[in-house]
Amino acid sequence: MDHEARAQAFENALRRAGIRITRQRAALLRVLALAEDHPDANQLFHRATKAGAGVSLATVYRTLSALEAQGVILKVEFEGEPARFEPADGKHHDHMIDVDSGEVTEFVSERIEKLQAEIAAELGYEIVRHRLELYVRKKP
Amino acid sequence: MDHEARAQAFENALRRAGIRITRQRAALLRVLALAEDHPDANQLFHRATKAGAGVSLATVYRTLSALEAQGVILKVEFEGEPARFEPADGKHHDHMIDVDSGEVTEFVSERIEKLQAEIAAELGYEIVRHRLELYVRKKP
DNA sequence: ATATATGCAAATTATTTGCAGTCAA
DNA sequence: TTGACTGCAAATAATTTGCATATAT
Numbered sequence: 001m002d003h004e005a006r007a008q009a010f011e012n013a014l015r016r017a018g019i020r021i022t023r024q025r026a027a028l029l030r031v032l033a034l035a036e037d038h039p040d041a042n043q044l045f046h047r048a049t050k051a052g053a054g055v056s057l058a059t060v061y062r063t064l065s066a067l068e069a070q071g072v073i074l075k076v077e078f079e080g081e082p083a084r085f086e087p088a089d090g091k092h093h094d095h096m097i098d099v100d101s102g103e104v105t106e107f108v109s110e111r112i113e114k115l116q117a118e119i120a121a122e123l124g125y126e127i128v129r130h131r132l133e134l135y136v137r138k139k140p
Numbered sequence: 141m142d143h144e145a146r147a148q149a150f151e152n153a154l155r156r157a158g159i160r161i162t163r164q165r166a167a168l169l170r171v172l173a174l175a176e177d178h179p180d181a182n183q184l185f186h187r188a189t190k191a192g193a194g195v196s197l198a199t200v201y202r203t204l205s206a207l208e209a210q211g212v213i214l215k216v217e218f219e220g221e222p223a224r225f226e227p228a229d230g231k232h233h234d235h236m237i238d239v240d241s242g243e244v245t246e247f248v249s250e251r252i253e254k255l256q257a258e259i260a261a262e263l264g265y266e267i268v269r270h271r272l273e274l275y276v277r278k279k280p
Numbered sequence: 281a282t283a284t285a286t287g288c289a290a291a292t293t294a295t296t297t298g299c300a301g302t303c304a305a
Numbered sequence: 306t307t308g309a310c311t312g313c314a315a316a317t318a319a320t321t322t323g324c325a326t327a328t329a330t
Contacts, residue, residue, distance in 0.1 A: 107259055121279075139266050162311080
């Protein structure tokens with residue numbers, strides 16, 4: 001799925017939910033579809049601005065909330081940083097953060113997921129969502 | 141270890157680090173030693189105040205930072221809430237949060253810890269710290 | 281046409297900080 | 306004695322919101 005297709009998919013998801021695609025939102029969807037990293041609201045605001053879209057920071061926040069509510073994007077909050085956002089297509093994953101470089105790597109572990117479910121089940125719970133972050137450093 | 145002994149242990153750790161035990165800090169250490177839950181700065185402020193200690197919120201924050209820097213307490217940040225604090229004696233554990241009641245349960249999984257280390261190692265990393273939270277709901 | 285979205289500026293929340301005075305060691 | 310600590314009030318940082326206006330459907 002290329003960027004344009006991805007942006008289009010986001011747009012469709014919103015339209016389906018009855019959410020209006022304004023010029024500002026279209027621009028943000030495009031910026032989000034292009035993001036390979038995990039940008040925060042302010043970075044998205046700057047990227048959209050640079051791309052020529054006249055968007056205010058307040059609208060960025062409001063749009064991100066709407067997109068998150070529709071399950072189109074995910075909010076991730078790392079320690080001591082403003083919230084970041086990532087497209088929610090692709091499969092579930094967790095994050096590994098290099099504490100020296102700041103680099104973020106995504107990873108999946110079926111086994112960890114399963115263990116988590118087991119631990120919750122033992123106490124009579126089912127998992128609604130979870131958050132797993134590994135703060136790491138390159139080995140010497 | 142009873143509460144008083146725990147408070148004493150905290151105090152010793154601070155003294156060892158050359159940190160002065162003021163009336164305010166002593167009071168906060170006592171409140172922290174008593175905490176069975178995971179209170180935030182504001183709750184600690186109220187508990188200390190109720191206990192008759194004249195402490196300001198600014199001092200609560202400054203003291204918590206000092207205690208955290210000394211490894212005496214840990215800061216835990218759950219989604220959408222102010223930071224909470226817990227005594228750092230006892231062994232490492234992760235948290236399970238009941239999304240309906242807010243109840244927090246601590247748990248440990250050697251197997252998950254090990255899998256995390258393996259995943260990091262595969263990419264040439266070692267884990268500095270990690271954060272794992274399960275947001276759960278009672279099964280029907 | 282009209283409900284929904286936008287921009288701006290002001291409000292909120294959690295936390296931090298400068299400074300002048302206070303106190304533990 | 307004196308450098309570390311405290312309280313207060315003001316500053317920050319990230320995010321949210323009220324309101325008058327603009328716009329997508």
